[in-house]
Amino acid sequence: MRPLLTKGDTIMYDHRRLGRELDLFDGDPLMGAGLPFWLPDGAAVRMALEDYVRDVERRNGYRHVYSPIMGKRELYEISGHWDHYRDDMYPPMAVGGEQVVLRPSLCPHHALIYRARGRSYRDLPLRLAELGGMYRSELSGVLGGLTRVRAIQLNDAHIFCTAEQAVEEARAALELIAAAHAAMGIKPVRHRLSLPGASGKYVAVPGLWERAGEMLREVLHDVEYEAVEGEAAFYGPKIDIQIADNLGRESTLSTVQIDLYQPARFDLEYTGPDGARHRPVMVHRSIVGSVERAVAHLIEVHGGAFPAWLAPVQAVVLPLGEDEVAFADSVVSRCAGLGLRAELAGPEKGSLGARIREARLAPYQLIIGSREVAAGEVSIRLRDGRKLAALPVGEALARIGEITSRRESGLW
Numbered sequence: 001m002r003p004l005l006t007k008g009d010t011i012m013y014d015h016r017r018l019g020r021e022l023d024l025f026d027g028d029p030l031m032g033a034g035l036p037f038w039l040p041d042g043a044a045v046r047m048a049l050e051d052y053v054r055d056v057e058r059r060n061g062y063r064h065v066y067s068p069i070m071g072k073r074e075l076y077e078i079s080g081h082w083d084h085y086r087d088d089m090y091p092p093m094a095v096g097g098e099q100v101v102l103r104p105s106l107c108p109h110h111a112l113i114y115r116a117r118g119r120s121y122r123d124l125p126l127r128l129a130e131l132g133g134m135y136r137s138e139l140s141g142v143l144g145g146l147t148r149v150r151a152i153q154l155n156d157a158h159i160f161c162t163a164e165q166a167v168e169e170a171r172a173a174l175e176l177i178a179a180a181h182a183a184m185g186i187k188p189v190r191h192r193l194s195l196p197g198a199s200g201k202y203v204a205v206p207g208l209w210e211r212a213g214e215m216l217r218e219v220l221h222d223v224e225y226e227a228v229e230g231e232a233a234f235y236g237p238k239i240d241i242q243i244a245d246n247l248g249r250e251s252t253l254s255t256v257q258i259d260l261y262q263p264a265r266f267d268l269e270y271t272g273p274d275g276a277r278h279r280p281v282m283v284h285r286s287i288v289g290s291v292e293r294a295v296a297h298l299i300e301v302h303g304g305a306f307p308a309w310l311a312p313v314q315a316v317v318l319p320l321g322e323d324e325v326a327f328a329d330s331v332v333s334r335c336a337g338l339g340l341r342a343e344l345a346g347p348e349k350g351s352l353g354a355r356i357r358e359a360r361l362a363p364y365q366l367i368i369g370s371r372e373v374a375a376g377e378v379s380i381r382l383r384d385g386r387k388l389a390a391l392p393v394g395e396a397l398a399r400i401g402e403i404t405s406r407r408e409s410g411l412w
């Protein structure tokens with residue numbers, strides 16, 4: 001796998017080429033530009049990432065919801081998308097006398113879910129999370145691979161809280177983001193405080209930008225960041241965690257926003273301890289951004305050698321000869337039973353050396369000769385070339401299961 005470009009000591013790969021070579025994703029002109037599909041190995045990586053995100057969210061007090069990928073045009077008129085973001089949206093579809101559009105974001109749906117029940121200060125912060133679809137009408141000229149797509153699966157959440165809770169909630173979200181990047185082996189290039197610019201796309205509400213901007217500066221108190229004008233969302237400033245691709249082009253992976261606009265547009269409220277109605281603040285946050293962009297970046301950073309918990313095939317089982325195939329098969333089954341992704345590479349696939357080279361991206365190669373069969377053991381070869389002493393099968397698989405379920409970055 002030839003790297004495209006070397007930046008300092010970091011080798012970066014082209015995710016589009018590697019994605020096809022490694023059978024992770026592809027596309028078909030009949031599905032359309034910017035609408036890639038995920039092959040089984042790519043789907044395994046994506047699912048491991050989605051499972052991680054949902055797991056982290058559950059452990060940190062988020063509640064998951066599901067909402068539809070489309071809504072009435074009026075919904076986006078209220079949210080402000082129709083006025084400020086229409087160029088990126090698909091045209092409305094006429095259905096039964098109504099106009100329905102594919103959603104450009106999940107925020108309006110979550111605002112309606114919040115509003116669907118009476119809320120008291122005791123319910124706050126209410127953290128609603130969803131891994132959901134959203135759609136962007138990108139021009140076909142800019143589409144490619146997983147980084148510019150027309151259908152996006154977003155790891156999104158909206159925290160409805162009091163104004164006093166907002167900074168702390170946003171700060172906690174930044175910590176989840178940092179932990180996720182560490183687990184994924186990703187090093188962001190910088191934190192950006194994205195402020196409004198001179199164009200007319202930003203909502204004009206007196207005091208809103210200053211107040212939300214102040215809160216975000218407080219969130220970033222101990223973090224090095226760069227303030228950039230013209231990069232805010234139309235409804236508020238945001239913290240963007242920037243990554244760079246193999247050509248050094250920056251894009252945003254994770255975001256945290258403090259929104260004082262949509263709560264007012266949707267007339268959201270909660271009952272305070274004083275019995276009066278108050279307006280909550282909406283903290284928007286995404287830990288890994290869109291799964292498409294996150295996986296594209298993982299491919300480029302790791303060159304296909306994903307951290308063990310994300311690897312499409314975590315263990316390749318290698319019997320030396322025909323006599324060991326049955327035992328090797330049973331090891332593959334035991335892996336599957338433990339939730340590990342394992343594959344058999346039998347002697348019909350060539351010499352052991354050739355099979356080891358073929359399996360070089362798998363974090364664990366489990367080698368089985370007659371001695372291992374007799375002892376009920378496996379010899380382990382790690383992706384980095386280390387060879388471990390033979391271990392009883394149960395012990396070896398339990399250790400691998402522990403490393404992957406804890407999403408450890410090391411192999412052993």
Ligand SMILES: [Zn+2]
Nearest residue numbers: 106107158284
């Ligand atoms: Zn949002």
